[in-house]
Amino acid sequence: MGTGKRRPLGDRYQLISPTGRDGPGIIWRAHDLRLRRDVAIKEIQPLFRADGADLDGARRRAMREARSAARLSHPAVVAVHDLLEEGGRLWIVMELLEALTLKETVAHLGHLPVHWTAWIGFQLLGGLRHAHGAGVLHRDINPGNILLTGDRVVLADFGIAALNGDPSASTTVPLHCAPAYVAPERLRGLTASPAADLWSFGASLYFAVEGRPPYPGSDSLAVLGEAVNRDPDPPVKAGPLRRVLEGLLRRDPSDRITADHAARLLSAILRMEGVAVDPPRLPAARLPPDSFAR
Template sequence: MADAEGQVLADRYRLVSLLGRGGMGAVWRARDEQLGREVAVKELRLPEQLDDAARRTWIARLDREARAAAGLRHPGIVTVHDRVAGDDGRPWIVMELVRGRSLDDLLKAEGRLPPARVAQIGLHLLDALRAAHQAGITHRDIKPANVLLEDDRVVLTDFGIAAVEGDATLTGTGAVLGTPAYMSPEQVRGEEVTAAADLWSLGATLYTAVEGRPPFEGAGTGAVFIAIATQDPTPPVHAGPLEPVLRTLLDRTPSRRPTPDRLHTQLTAVAQGRPPEQPTLVQPPVPQPPQRPARTRKVKKAAFIALAAVAATLTLTVATGWVVNEFQGWQGNRRYEANMDTVGGLGTIPGSSTELTRTYKDTVEVDSTLCEDTSAPGCNLQAQVDTVLTWFRTRNGVRSVLLQPPTEEPNTYPSRSLTVLTEGSPKITEVIVYDNEHTDKIMLSFTVG
């Protein structure tokens, strides 16, 4: 690769010196001899022993990077000037030369950074990501090595594995694209990657900057993947006021990560030396079944098992029971996370004062106030039922919504129940709109899982 020094691409770009190497190639300092300016040129590195089809895939991947980055105009995103081909047909990307070092290099040289400075870096990266996401692009490989620092400017680079909305997937089966320590849980699980995954990787990058190490470490890639998919990150000890921001960014459930607007408010507070606004929704560590005034719920009786065992087998029984309980708890958490993902995929729920509650069997229950004053025009049961019907019918993944006939039950509030059929699993198992006569409000309640 060093032999390329002095090479001229497209009769215009002369390679001057190697700036660095990455997973998908090398970056050179070069001179644009037509415009008389310095530029950065990215050279595609092709793995050895590629057949023709695999070679075309890797070249198409770099072409996609060029298209993705070239369509973005933002001071926090590296500017792409050109795309040229070498003598061997490999594409090269010509970019602006950012005269600074990466966040990774800075951390290696100076160690961890103070929370306020990390928050400022996070604000710049968030603004860049907003521009990319609005253009339908997810980066998918945010990490300290892809963050360049030039004076007060923070630049996000290397869109080499970016997913462009509407593009066909270019990755092969089993290919791992991304840097393991900064990949989101959904990337690790092979699920759809959305803008929320970039926010998770942003959180992992900021965690590394303030702690001096990644949030998840292991003896190998497999160990890191397992930790990301099943564990919470090691609590940071140097993050100070940034700690609650990192905690929510690194939530394994995408729908529970902060919105860009909320994250911007929180990072601004930390950058200015103020504590960030705390989330309004905190899941209780010990879930309790909610009280439902609107309907009669079936009460499931707990089963009591009398255990008789000889002393010789007591230790084995206790150990086995602990393993079973731990496994059941892990299964329950996976179900709960899947249920929360379903709620998040529905978008903004009608009404206000929405509460999400984790209940027994790890289901998620949603309560929302549809309207506050039943004496106001339109604040009646039927009108709000129609609103909820329309909302569910426009949700992605909802196959059908049926309004059940009204039923008269003693000691219950006036209500209407809906049957919602969804694609896949988990299911929306119960939906009810009811007139809470004690507070003169119309309420919405539904259960997932």
């Protein structure tokens, strides 16, 4: 049945067309009839088990994603407007961004120049520091979740986000997560942390400037084995970014550079390249207990 015959979700949102996937969900372009603006709506699809669809799991995942993203307000984090349940399905209403992912951009260009990569990293790190300052861990940063709009860099898909220190958060890495962008300690079953997000952030910048992931290959099991057992290959195209990448991709999370340190290094690279940026600042939110800053 065509989407034109659908009744508006919540008597407010008219679905127009699907635009892609976001983890285990479908993204729709839709129109908010009340505010008369287009929005993006993520339809959360349940995972299937031997005894059928995991509807309760889908509901928990939708609530976690919406609540995690909704507590954040930063240009580098996708804005969440609404959450509704209808017809046994969960729907998250978000801002609509006309954007390419970092993954798509690198696929078109081969790799990005150092100053582009540094600018993307500096903008994205602002959103990540804001999230960590609010106690939110993303846990799935990769080039497919980084959106480039032309004047914004936006982190999307908080589908497996968790609150820092939440004992109920699973330590299992979901199957849809690309192992080349998951911190080694998480692949070994340890709890996610801000440092693990920073490893994934560094792996995404490595992909941008090198044109390939830190552990290349199409065999997920082989990539997983390499990611657990060895350091990434040294970057060869990164130039002054090499210091940032090597600091972020240290296997021991306690040795990894902090977000503040990475922000200072990236801003220095941009100034050296003649790109004006504001000095890096600490997040406005108070850091949570058990602060990860060194």
